[in-house]
Amino acid sequence: MHQRAFGHQAEISARINQILKEFLAEIQTENGTGGANIHQIRRLRLSRLLLVQEVRYPSPRIIRMLGDMKTTIDGGCLCGGVRYRLHEQPTHICDCHCTDCRRASDAPFITWGIVKRNMLEVLSGDVRRAPFAGRIRMFAACCGTQLFFLENEASELIDMTISSIDSPESYSPKSTIWTEDRLSWVHLDTSPPIFKQQGESGA
């Protein structure tokens, strides 16, 4: 219980510093190099006081907000050379049995998720692009792990391999696609919807 509260305090303190920095930057933009005027200083002091109060007694609203801020999911390649971070939960999780995914992964099928492209951050390593059939597959340059997939260069969404997430356990597929290419010895779980071709995902 104490630890939990302390965890929140550390996060809220970081957030406060960020808010104050932004506020000071705003003042500087408004006033040029003239510094803050008395009203702005009062406003700054008051917001600081209110924010510090929040650190000591975080309201449910702030705790919820921190929960939202915390949506970061880390993953990476086999050797650890490429590390990435998702800033939102992957959606449209599906097993793709298409021939291209099979060849590209040397596995009977791939489990993909989708995030907005700007919600994916590559933290380290080089990602190698392999254009094929008008789409772009992306592999870790260091060890060849398949990581991402783009429908086209302008796509705002990016597919990512669920198995490259550090803790993929909770991201179960919600559909199965391209089963017309499925290997007959792969047994399908028939509980999620099954699509002979694309379904909802682009992979």
Ligand SMILES: [Zn+2]
């Ligand atoms: Zn690697």
Ligand SMILES: [Zn+2]
């Ligand atoms: Zn596929």
